Amino acid sequence: MIHVENLTRYYDHFCAVDGISFDIQKGEILGLLGPNGAGKTTTLRMLTGYLEPSAGQIRVQDYAIGPDTLEIKKRIGYLPESAPLYHDMIVYDYLEYVAEIRELDTAKKPARIKELAQLCGLNPVMHKTIGELSKGYKQRVGLAHALMNDPEILVLDEPTSGLDPNQIVEIREIIRQIGREKTIILSTHILSEAEATCDRIVIIHHGKIVADGSTQTIKQSAGKEQILHMTLTDADFSSVRSLLEPVTGITRIENVTSPEPHTLQIRITLVSDADIRKDIYRIIRKTDWTLLEFRQEAQSLEHIFRELTLEN
């Protein structure tokens, strides 16, 4: 459906997007992840024809950005970050204006606006000025704007940023509902959101793709680093360290400040395929320490994200 090849964008001498390539299949929900300034918004802006690529190609179906940008714009619904809309317009008038520019049938227009108001929950604010709306409602008007001509592709830039938890759930619900039949590309820096809504995740950092795949495959491919947490009493850190250090695979033992008094909280980082929890337990059983807690940190997307995008 969408083919991106070697896409590059410079702002003067600063390279925001550095030769990224990916394909998006029909019906896929793709999450574009990355820290602030990674090049997510720039990538989306090039996909929607707002910015011209400095180099590389974007093809949407049989159209290429450049010669057929206008045709592509007709097929993409785009919600820019924080939904910048005309502040002085009434919601209904704005949607009508978008419908006219999108060249909807005059006869179908009111029905379509009604339908979108229903879908995006806009009915209570249809006759308010956009400038007066709360951020959540503004975002929904933006969503209705993007959905106006029932586009095959929907591009959403940080659709839930700045919303309260209830609004986030609502917007996600709408996205998932739409995503059943449409191709969606959304950018976010909220990892749980990507995990919850997207079929596939692309992580970019410094304008380059550092990971691409489903959450599952990314988790599997990302390193073998594991983290164990342990809480002990009647023990001191130096003796714990000297006992555990010889265990193969352990790379780091740290003393984490414990919230409870007289306990020792330890964080163990290890690189290993094997499960060494048994070994550690056997060592501790031989001592007179009391083990209060012992758990393995689930390999979360959060952790992978930090690993991939942290400086150095």
Add this chain to the structure above:
Amino acid sequence: MSPAINIFKREFRAYIASPIAYIVISVFLLITGWFFFTPFFLQNQANLRSFFNLLPMVFSFVVPAVTMRLFSEEFSVGSYETLMTLPVTFTQIIVGKFLAACAFIAIMLVPTLLYPLTVSVLGVLDWGPVIGGYLGALLLGGAFSAVGLFASSLTRNQIIAFIVGMAICFSLTLVNQMLFFLPKSMLGFFEYLGADFHFQNIAKGIIDTRDILYFISVGFIGLYGANLAMREKC
């Protein structure tokens, strides 16, 4: 229907809905009214010379005030991005906005029709120069709107857009009154550049293609400049 018409309608409605528009109209009518009627009774002549003499000067700051928001507001609110990702071309956006400004200026001129009506009651008015004057005013308003639109496309700050637009319009108006500073060989060229020179020709009731061509050229250059500025932002 072309999207340019939708953009025109939206911009025009935005003008009518905003209080700034009415302030600009009031200021325009106040200034032109004062400067027209003050010498009118002293001169005791049934014509609109003093109104049309002043019009290029007044337009030099009124028109940029009308056009300053056209692009700058979109840049600062960010709605430019939503607009640019709708299926519209640069030309459609520029034409839509330009026509909205022209229409607004035309509406601003409507109340001034009371001046010739008043004069025609008081004496015998030659309608030729009046019709020429209003035609010239529309051409001048259009040319300055294009300049103002260009100034607005340069910046997200409406005040800067206003000042840049005003500076260009004032220069165009005044250039043929500064001619005595220039060597003789360049007089013709700079006189041709002057908006006031061409406007006064038309306001005399002489409709010459050279004058009309001048306003069309200024307008075209302004709109083309806006197009270049938009392309630069891609």
